[in-house]
Amino acid sequence: MRLVIRNDYDQVSEWVAHYIKERINQFEPSKDRPFVLGLPTGSSPLSAYRRLAEFCQEGKLSFKHVITFNMDEYVGIPRSHKQSYYSFMWTHLFKNIDIPEENINFLDGNASDLEEECRRYEAEIAKYGGIELFIGGIGPDGHIAFNEPGSSLTSRTRVKTLAYETIIANARFFDGDITKVPKLALTVGVATVMDAREVCIIITGAHRSIALSKCVEEGVNHMWTVSAIQMHPKGLIVCDEDATLELHVKTVKYFKSIEHVHQSLIGQENLGLQGELLSSEKVKRSVKLSRDMMVRKLMNAELSEEEDDDIFQDLRYTTQKKRRLAYSSSP
């Protein structure tokens, strides 16, 4: 698992928006091979959605061949209700990007047969070959989508009763009145999220710091359903400094150092061997040597046996170092 720590909510949002953009662009989606994206609602992804819309308006990203599946929806409030997740997504993302309406998938919290609706949703996801990237947020009790504490970690899309803590947390969207918050919701299961080929969870704010520590420093546990991400081969959490309050200093330093190396590798790729790796004198020397060697080879100059040896040693050192760094940076 990879843990990316940024200073604050804005930086987290910026990072996540860039990440989504890069993933979609690298995938080069087409009509026959669309990019399938799982999405959350809530304040956590809000600013990232704004940024994605900007990328779209600037021509840096297109959702034309992106299929979306939202994580969850309240039961029993009309889609037109300001607090339905349907309205939320249209207001904050879909109306601002170039996604065709038919590419957008929601659970219908007003379906006459809710269980059938959940089965339909799972089948629809399967029809597209599964989800490529699932973005998520969490509640303060570590729930992902509406998979409240105690949810099975192998759960699929289903009807859920909301935990009292979630009802209180979400009352802010219903005039602060907990009686107005729906008590039931449709939600993808923990396993539905974890089936995605990649999972990226946004965790910000001190009120989520215990959940983050449970998820990162303790074991996989159904009482903190987000902790299932530990079992995911490509799990990523992006959090802010406030959310790290309950983590050990050692944990924070560890993940920051991994990120540092990861960034230097990316920098090295992008800048043609000019990342922080070059701070090592030995690596600097080997790069210079290999450059010299290439120039001389190009000029057909003969290299002495000694020079050949030296260059070989240094190149081997650089390669080994690169390899070690690449390993330690995988999530």
Ligand SMILES: N[C@@H]1[C@@H](O)[C@H](O)[C@@H](COP(=O)(O)O)O[C@@H]1O
């Ligand atoms: N079902 C949603 C979750 O999907 C969301 O992650 C959580 C946190 O929302 P926010 O980001 O607004 O704090 O709220 C709700 O419970």
